[in-house]
Amino acid sequence: MGQQTVDPVIAGWAAGFRPVRDGEYFPPHSPGCVGCGPANPHGLHLAVRRHGEGVQAEHTFDDRHTGAPGVAHGGAVAMAFDDLFGFLLYLLGELAVTRDLRVSYLAPVRLNAAYMLRADHGARVGRRIPVSAELRNHDNVVVATAEATFVVVDTHHFTRAAGR
Numbered sequence: 001m002g003q004q005t006v007d008p009v010i011a012g013w014a015a016g017f018r019p020v021r022d023g024e025y026f027p028p029h030s031p032g033c034v035g036c037g038p039a040n041p042h043g044l045h046l047a048v049r050r051h052g053e054g055v056q057a058e059h060t061f062d063d064r065h066t067g068a069p070g071v072a073h074g075g076a077v078a079m080a081f082d083d084l085f086g087f088l089l090y091l092l093g094e095l096a097v098t099r100d101l102r103v104s105y106l107a108p109v110r111l112n113a114a115y116m117l118r119a120d121h122g123a124r125v126g127r128r129i130p131v132s133a134e135l136r137n138h139d140n141v142v143v144a145t146a147e148a149t150f151v152v153v154d155t156h157h158f159t160r161a162a163g164r
């Protein structure tokens with residue numbers, strides 16, 4: 001592999017990630033991120049804050065994410081989990097991407113109802129970071145869970161992926 005130059009746009013984006021204090025909200029992954037970006041009209045607009053060594057978000061799925069009538073699409077629920085996991089990286093100080101994601105849908109997730117998402121990470125092994133999460137309804141019942149493996153990458157991963 002020849003010498004690679006880090007694209008300044010990608011390097012600047014990666015440098016913008018910083019840890020936050022307990023209870024504080026994180027900045028979005030990017031303005032256009034479909035999970036948390038405020039500029040994406042189709043996105044979930046997740047607002048995620050630090051909770052100890054984990055992260056959490058209160059979230060209400062709306063009609064844009066309909067699956068069966070009145071119920072959130074499973075893909076939208078998976079997206080919420082995946083994006084939530086992306087905030088654990090701020091705490092870990094690592095650039096990493098989802099290698100696999102498994103969601104268990106235990107009960108329908110209703111539209112226009114408030115839910116609480118919570119995610120935690122395990123210890124890094126090699127380049128792998130195991131993460132897990134729960135989605136609870138307002139009665140504190142777990143309605144979905146997720147587990148994923150994130151793999152640590154460098155900024156060149158994003159440079160290549162963006163075709164730069």
Ligand SMILES: CCCCCCCCCCCCCCCC(=O)SCCNC(=O)CCNC(=O)[C@H](O)C(C)(C)COP(=O)(O)OP(=O)(O)OC[C@H]1O[C@@H](n2cnc3c(N)ncnc32)[C@H](O)[C@@H]1OP(=O)(O)O
Nearest residue numbers: 017029082083086089090093094097098100126127149151
């Ligand atoms: C600065 C700090 C703040 C940063 C804070 C924000 C950062 C940035 C956030 C962007 C926003 C996030 C938003 C949500 C998260 C996405 O949505 S990420 C996007 C979706 N994911 C992707 O696009 C990833 C696509 N996949 C890939 O590019 C490549 O497969 C990967 C993941 C880089 C791995 O490829 P590779 O580098 O060739 O690695 P490979 O040798 O195959 O395996 C690496 C390791 O994983 C293990 N592994 C492979 N497959 C598996 C598997 N299925 N299960 C378990 N382990 C596996 C291998 O055994 C190996 O382990 P070690 O030997 O290192 O211990």
